[in-house]
Amino acid sequence: MTIDRHEPTPAIVAEGLRRTFHRGRGADRQVVEAVVGIDLVVGRGERVAFIGPNGAGKSTSIKMLTGILHPTAGSAAVLGHVPWTDRRRLTRRIGTLFGQRSQLWSELAPRSSFEMLAAIFGIGRRRLGDRIEELVELLDLGELIDQPVRTQSLGQRMRCELAATMLHEPDLLFLDEPTIGLDLLAKQRFREVLVRLNDELGVTVFLTSHDVADVEHVADRAVVVNHGRIIADAPVDDLRRSVLAVKRVRVGIEHGHAADPVLDLGLPGVLAEPISPSLVRFEVDTNQTPIRRVLDTVLAAVPVADLSVVDPPLEHVIADIYEQPR
Amino acid sequence: MRAPARAEGAIGWLGPTAAAARLGARRAGAQPGGLAFAAVFYLMVTSVLAGLWATAADAAGGDIVGYSAVALVWYIAASESAVLALPQRLIEDVGIDIDDGIEAELLRPTPLIVVRLAAEVGGMLPRLGACVAVGVVLARIIGGPAPDPAALAIAFPSLLLAVTVNLAAQYAFAGAAFWLRDVRSAWFLYQKLVFVLGGMLLPLEVLPRWLELTAKALPFSAMAYAPARLASGHLEPELLVIQSGWLAAAIVGTAAVYRAGERHQIRTGA
Numbered sequence: 001m002t003i004d005r006h007e008p009t010p011a012i013v014a015e016g017l018r019r020t021f022h023r024g025r026g027a028d029r030q031v032v033e034a035v036v037g038i039d040l041v042v043g044r045g046e047r048v049a050f051i052g053p054n055g056a057g058k059s060t061s062i063k064m065l066t067g068i069l070h071p072t073a074g075s076a077a078v079l080g081h082v083p084w085t086d087r088r089r090l091t092r093r094i095g096t097l098f099g100q101r102s103q104l105w106s107e108l109a110p111r112s113s114f115e116m117l118a119a120i121f122g123i124g125r126r127r128l129g130d131r132i133e134e135l136v137e138l139l140d141l142g143e144l145i146d147q148p149v150r151t152q153s154l155g156q157r158m159r160c161e162l163a164a165t166m167l168h169e170p171d172l173l174f175l176d177e178p179t180i181g182l183d184l185l186a187k188q189r190f191r192e193v194l195v196r197l198n199d200e201l202g203v204t205v206f207l208t209s210h211d212v213a214d215v216e217h218v219a220d221r222a223v224v225v226n227h228g229r230i231i232a233d234a235p236v237d238d239l240r241r242s243v244l245a246v247k248r249v250r251v252g253i254e255h256g257h258a259a260d261p262v263l264d265l266g267l268p269g270v271l272a273e274p275i276s277p278s279l280v281r282f283e284v285d286t287n288q289t290p291i292r293r294v295l296d297t298v299l300a301a302v303p304v305a306d307l308s309v310v311d312p313p314l315e316h317v318i319a320d321i322y323e324q325p326r
Numbered sequence: 327m328r329a330p331a332r333a334e335g336a337i338g339w340l341g342p343t344a345a346a347a348r349l350g351a352r353r354a355g356a357q358p359g360g361l362a363f364a365a366v367f368y369l370m371v372t373s374v375l376a377g378l379w380a381t382a383a384d385a386a387g388g389d390i391v392g393y394s395a396v397a398l399v400w401y402i403a404a405s406e407s408a409v410l411a412l413p414q415r416l417i418e419d420v421g422i423d424i425d426d427g428i429e430a431e432l433l434r435p436t437p438l439i440v441v442r443l444a445a446e447v448g449g450m451l452p453r454l455g456a457c458v459a460v461g462v463v464l465a466r467i468i469g470g471p472a473p474d475p476a477a478l479a480i481a482f483p484s485l486l487l488a489v490t491v492n493l494a495a496q497y498a499f500a501g502a503a504f505w506l507r508d509v510r511s512a513w514f515l516y517q518k519l520v521f522v523l524g525g526m527l528l529p530l531e532v533l534p535r536w537l538e539l540t541a542k543a544l545p546f547s548a549m550a551y552a553p554a555r556l557a558s559g560h561l562e563p564e565l566l567v568i569q570s571g572w573l574a575a576a577i578v579g580t581a582a583v584y585r586a587g588e589r590h591q592i593r594t595g596a
Contacts, residue, residue, distance in 0.1 A: 021595060060595070068432045069595045084592060091433045103430045105349065107356045112349055119345030120436045122338075148356070 009080045011172050011204040012042035012065060016074035019060050019228075034060040036228035037074070044171070047198050047205040049219035049236070051212075053318065057228040058208040062176050065206075066096055079171055092121065095170035095203075099177045102157070103164050106150040110141075110160040113149075114167055121168035128167075135163040138200065139193050155186025159193060166197065172204040173197070179214055191217040212311040216244055224321055232321045243320040244311075247291055249282040250275075251298055252306030261301040270294055278305075283312075342436040343444040350448025365456040368410045372461060375527065376402040376468050391531040397558040398529070399469030403461035404481055404557035405526045405550040408488040411454035412496070416446075417516055420500035421509035424587070432588060439497065439584040443577075446493050454489055458482070465557075473559025480563055481556035487569040492520065492549040494576035501580065504587030525551030529558075548572040 017038040023030045035057040042048050052058050063069035065076060067083030067090055076083055081090040104113040111132065118128040136145050139159050149157055158178060165173065175194070179187045195218060197203050207218060215222050215236060222239050224232040236244070253259050259280050263272045269288025273281045284294050291309060298304065311317075354361065376399040383395035393401060413419065420442075431438035465472070472478040499516055503509045521527050523537075524546035530538045541547055552565040 019595070063429070063595070066429075066433055068429055068592055070593050087433070087592075088435050091435050094433070096430065096433045098427065098429045101427060101430055105353055107353050108349065112352060116342070116345045116349045116441075117434075119341040120434050120441065122341070122435075 009044075009077075010041050011044050011046065012040060012076070012078050012206065014038050014040045014061075014065065014074065014076040017061065017064055017071050017076055018073040019057075019064060019069065020072045033228055035064070035071075038225070038228075038230060040223065040230065040233075042204065042206060044204055045198070045202050046221055047195070047219045048207065049215040049222045050206060050208045050225060051210065051215055051222060052208075052225040053210055056225045058210075058225060059176055060228075061225070062174050062206070062208055066090070066094065066174055092168065093170055094172045094174060095165035095168070096174045097161055097165050097176065097178050099180055102149070102161060104149045104157070104160060107148060109146045109148055110163065111145050113164060117164055117167050123168060131167060131169075135166060138196060139163050139166075140189075153186070155182050155189060158182060158186070158190055162190070162193060162197075166203075169201075170203065172206065175205065175207045177208055177210070179209065179211055187211075187213070188217070194218050212244060212313075212317055216240065216311075224318060226318050231318070241287060243317050245285055245287045246312055246316075246320070247284050247286055248310050248312055249284055249291070249294060249298075250306075250308045250310070251280045251282070251302075251304055253278045253280070254303040254305045257303055259302065262298050265294065265297050265301070267294060267297060339436055339440050342441055346441045346444035347448030350445035351451055352448075353445075354449040354452040361452055361456050364410065364453050365460050368406060368457045369460050369464065371410065372403055372406045372464055373468070375406065376465065379528075380469065391529060393529055393531075393558060394473070396469040396471075397473050400465045400472055400478070401529055401554040401558035403465040403469075404485065405524075405554035407454065407457040407461045408485055408492070408550045408553050409520060409524070409526045411450050411457050411485075411489050412446075412492055414517070415513050416493075416496045417500045417513035418510045420497060421503035421512070424500065424503035425507050432591075437581075437584065438588075439581060443494060443497060443580070446497075447490060450489055450493065454485065458485065472557065474561055477556045477559050477561040480561075480566060481553045484553035484556050484566055484569060487566065487573055488549050488553045491545060491569060491573045491576050494573065494580045495545060495549070498576065498580040498583045501583035501587050504583075504590050520546050520549055523547070524549045525554060529554070545572045545576065 017035060019035040021032045021034055023032055038061055050058055050061065060069065064071050065078055065083055067087030070084045078090060079093050081093075083090055103117070104110050114128065114132060123131065132145065135141065139162060141159060141163060144152060144156050144160055149160065152160065162178075179190055182190060191214065194205055194207070198205050205218065207214060209215065219236050222232070222234060222236050223230055232239075251262065255278065259274055259277060262280055263274060265272065267289045269285030271283045273283070275281055282294060284291060295307070379390075379398035379402055380395040383390050383393065383398050388394060390398065428438060431441070434441070496516065499512055500509055502512065523541040523544055525541065530541045530547060530551050533541060542551070548569040552569050555562060556565060
């Protein structure tokens with residue numbers, strides 16, 4: 001299937017989507033504005049990361065777009081359906097994964113749960129067999145398909161969960177924090193699988209996350225949300241050139257050696273901050289100096305005991321986006 | 327190619343219902359330890375209670391409110407089977423599921439209550455089978471042959487009805503979690519109602535007349551008393567009709583609770 005980004009019906013159209021919640025009772029009653037007004041169009045075949053810190057309104061938005069939460073105001077159409085009035089029909093065309101809430105039965109192998117999901121979605125026995133084979137290959141499930149879920153690692157289980165989500169061949173995947181809690185390797189593998197689903201099957205991917213790496217490795221477009229509003233909506237390549245280009249390098253120096261030689265590396269876009277006498281943190285703008293060059297320079301200057309390269313927390317990325325001229 | 331849209335409504339739910347029941351049974355079968363534990367627990371409780379009632383009947387001259395010692399042993403064997411075939415904290419477990427979030431289940435073409443009830447019925451069957459097998463042998467050893475084989479024969483479908491009514495009613499109770507969020511303590515109250523007003527611990531005829539009539543008019547009597555009354559040698563097939571009525575009411579009521587609960591959740595997000 002080829003991706004048609006100019007399909008007449010977009011995957012998602014939201015206009016002025018708003019949701020308030022009432023918390024507490026009596027004098028303590030508060031109105032919480034979870035989503036203040038989301039305007040968004042997602043084309044077919046796009047991979048969109050809907051990112052923001054905790055409490056930004058990501059999950060509330062995804063619940064409204066999947067039809068399990070009624071908005072306070074605004075309108076939306078997902079694959080041409082109004083989600084909250086046409087939820088049952090919409091469920092046949094979307095796949096959803098909410099964090100690590102399982103739709104598989106832990107005591108049984110995924111294949112058994114797939115049989116029940118197939119009955120729910122009206123997939124015949126022969127088609128189910130073919131579909132399982134396709135998904136086993138696509139998601140690299142191998143023998144996991146016949147292993148009780150409770151014996152699987154979280155990363156393995158999440159790939160099986162994704163297969164369950166894909167069983168009825170949805171056009172659009174809503175994934176709410178799917179990588180949360182996964183170790184680095186499992187995250188990487190899960191991201192690769194998502195990209196493959198999009199490339200090979202043309203499935204639109206709408207992913208929420210507060211992990212910057214999910215954005216970089218999965219999405220081709222990032223929508224940044226904070227305090228219930230969209231504060232940035234840009235191709236990931238553009239973000240990468242600006243705020244996502246910043247990486248953090250933590251360097252632990254061997255006992256008995258001073259950090260002084262690395263406090264000023266003389267490299268453009270590199271800021272050093274001593275955390276302790278033997279620990280230094282660098283903020284590196286990779287547009288100006290590649291990480292490799294920073295590491296080479298540090299390793300040549302001091303004996304290194306420990307070293308790590310990490311993305312800055314999403315809060316920092318968002319703060320940077322706020323600071324950028326609009 | 328996408329799976330074709332299936333018929334909506336009750337007809338379209340038959341496939342998912344059967345599949346969920348099969349899966350529920352397979353899940354129960356995949357936990358032989360759980361089955362064995364249920365059977366041992368049943369054996370302990372039933373031996374003690376049956377022995378107690380048989381002794382009481384002997385002490386009372388061989389008869390308590392029309393039940394002989396043998397009849398009381400069979401009564402307890404059946405009433406305990408009906409109640410212990412279900413997980414004891416089902417209301418609590420379902421309430422926690424609802425409170426934690428059931429988004430994935432809401433995003434399916436088949437209502438969650440249809441799939442859940444079917445899976446529970448499937449899962450209950452192996453447990454009920456284990457309890458009945460132990461119960462028949464135990465009652466035969468402690469009490470002797472069943473007082474009326476014909477009444478015992480219809481006690482088996484009655485047991486199935488009893489457990490299903492109980493299951494649907496527990497789900498309806500647990501559905502309160504859509505509004506109250508925490509229904510953890512409800513299972514305790516519910517169980518006590520089944521124990522006493524359902525006739526699990528004692529034949530309802532033992533209660534004061536006004537309470538006996540009240541208990542017989544409530545759905546709890548369909549959950550334990552009906553199959554126990556039959557197993558104890560009272561050939562009263564009308565009990566099956568009453569149970570079927572309560573089953574229909576329980577299913578309609580439970581479906582209504584979940585429909586309203588889902589609507590509440592979608593409207594309020596609570």
